[in-house]
Amino acid sequence: MADRTALARLPKVDAVLDADPLQSAGWRRSLARRAVQGALAELRTAVLAGKSVDIPDAAALAETVAARLTSWARPRPLRVINATGVILHTNLGRAPLSSEAIAAMADAARYCDLEVGLYDGKRGSRFAWLRPFLCSVIGAEDVHVVNNNAAALLLACTVLGAPGGVVLSRGQMVEIGDSFRVATMAGAGGMRVVAVGSTNRTHLRDYAQALDGEGPDAEGVPASALLWCHQSNFRQEGYVKEVGLAELAKLAKARNVPLIADLGSGSLGAGLPAVEPTISEYLDQGVDLVLASGDKLLGGPQAGIIAGTAEYVERCRRFPMARALRPDKTTIAALHATFAAHAREGTPALPLHQMVALHEDGLRARAEALCSKLGWGAERVVDLPAAIGGGSLPGDTMPSVGVWVPCDKPAARARALRLGDPPIIGRIEDERLLLDLRTVDPEDDGALVEALAQG
Ligand SMILES: *Cc1c(COP(=O)(O)O)cnc(C)c1O
Numbered sequence: 001m002a003d004r005t006a007l008a009r010l011p012k013v014d015a016v017l018d019a020d021p022l023q024s025a026g027w028r029r030s031l032a033r034r035a036v037q038g039a040l041a042e043l044r045t046a047v048l049a050g051k052s053v054d055i056p057d058a059a060a061l062a063e064t065v066a067a068r069l070t071s072w073a074r075p076r077p078l079r080v081i082n083a084t085g086v087i088l089h090t091n092l093g094r095a096p097l098s099s100e101a102i103a104a105m106a107d108a109a110r111y112c113d114l115e116v117g118l119y120d121g122k123r124g125s126r127f128a129w130l131r132p133f134l135c136s137v138i139g140a141e142d143v144h145v146v147n148n149n150a151a152a153l154l155l156a157c158t159v160l161g162a163p164g165g166v167v168l169s170r171g172q173m174v175e176i177g178d179s180f181r182v183a184t185m186a187g188a189g190g191m192r193v194v195a196v197g198s199t200n201r202t203h204l205r206d207y208a209q210a211l212d213g214e215g216p217d218a219e220g221v222p223a224s225a226l227l228w229c230h231q232s233n234f235r236q237e238g239y240v241k242e243v244g245l246a247e248l249a250k251l252a253k254a255r256n257v258p259l260i261a262d263l264g265s266g267s268l269g270a271g272l273p274a275v276e277p278t279i280s281e282y283l284d285q286g287v288d289l290v291l292a293s294g295d296k297l298l299g300g301p302q303a304g305i306i307a308g309t310a311e312y313v314e315r316c317r318r319f320p321m322a323r324a325l326r327p328d329k330t331t332i333a334a335l336h337a338t339f340a341a342h343a344r345e346g347t348p349a350l351p352l353h354q355m356v357a358l359h360e361d362g363l364r365a366r367a368e369a370l371c372s373k374l375g376w377g378a379e380r381v382v383d384l385p386a387a388i389g390g391g392s393l394p395g396d397t398m399p400s401v402g403v404w405v406p407c408d409k410p411a412a413r414a415r416a417l418r419l420g421d422p423p424i425i426g427r428i429e430d431e432r433l434l435l436d437l438r439t440v441d442p443e444d445d446g447a448l449v450e451a452l453a454q455g
Contacts, residue, residue: 085436088390108333152304158189165192249286266292299352300338
């Protein structure tokens with residue numbers, strides 16, 4: 001039963017606004033008013049739902065609302081310590097940027113020469129100085145950059161799929177996560193996506209038929225482009241057949257239609273497991289346009305890379321939709337710094353590549369030092385599998401080392417660590433709270449010790 005007398009005891013909005021600490025906190029009054037109204041509405045809903053509610057007085061509610069506004073206005077997102085062992089953790093912002101990339105972003109955030117030639121003072125393009133550099137590092141005729149890989153897919157399929165649509169194998173109808181599906185995004189601009197083959201097997205003749213407008217899904221209309229999608233986050237085994245990329249490229253050439261390949265991960269090769277295909281390997285096999293993310297195996301900011309033949313890249317760049325998908329100046333700055341790291345010999349000086357390269361011995365030494373500072377026994381140092389993540393190299397893990405946090409209630413302890421400053425994100429496995437050191441910056445080991453000492 002709802003307690004009607006409780007509703008009558010709710011404080012008045014103006015009384016809350018005039019009570020300290022809200023009165024003195026300096027928030028815009030219209031904002032504070034909406035926040036108070038929101039808090040009152042929550043109380044009213046709880047009362048009407050029959051819950052037992054302590055009705056606050058004006059001062060108490062003012063304090064609650066002031067705390068809520070302070071929390072809303074804290075700088076966000078918060079930096080966290082990633083102790084999950086998943087290097088490209090989508091929920092934690094994927095690739096951490098290099099200090100050079102971060103500095104470049106901060107510089108670009110002020111006034112910068114984004115679209116002006118410093119020599120002649122004339123208006124230029126934001127991509128002008130980026131393009132030749134990216135083309136050379138990737139080894140592509142031309143490159144265009146958009147907001148993310150989903151945007152690259154949308155743009156490439158909308159432009160090159162006209163008029164008959166793109167052909168995609170059912171075996172490559174990948175879902176990336178959080179309901180993002182490649183086939184849906186390829187068709188999001190209104191372009192037709194013709195599904196061919198079956199889940200486990202697709203043949204070259206399936207593609208050829210769709211280009212002829214034949215087969216169950218072509219409905220008599222010849223398709224205009226071929227789309228290939230890297231099965232980035234899963235693997236098929238058993239009675240399976242996928243047409244090879246080179247074979248598909250031959251068909252595309254013979255029919256004079258473009259072949260778009262969504263690689264997703266965007267490896268450039270150096271410092272990463274060789275099983276993951278690189279952008280240039282795709283291009284070498286005759287793909288016309290390769291699409292890749294900037295914040296997966298490239299190790300940079302969120303961006304979409306469209307690399308390929310000059311004619312097709314140019315058509316994407318000129319298409320009106322491209323303007324709506326363009327990256328901002330800080331992304332361009334970070335991307336440039338990321339490619340500068342890829343331009344050098346050896347393992348790129350990027351956090352992703354450095355973390356992949358870490359040797360177990362070094363990780364074990366850090367885990368042991370951590371445990372000894374905390375007075376924990378040697379059994380707290382544990383071998384763990386770490387993953388690159390970000391929808392790349394499914395099932396592939398690398399040996400890593402971490403600590404097993406002593407506690408009675410792992411979920412409660414994990415939450416306490418998440419709510420610390422800085423928040424620490426671990427993982428729970430078999431009722432054990434684990435902190436993997438591969439993804440923790442060694443500079444943060446001290447912060448780990450401090451947080452864990454409060455256990
Ligand atoms: C990750 C991924 C995408 C989406 O990339 P975003 O940069 O997150 O938009 C698209 N296709 C494939 C194959 C992917 O792996």
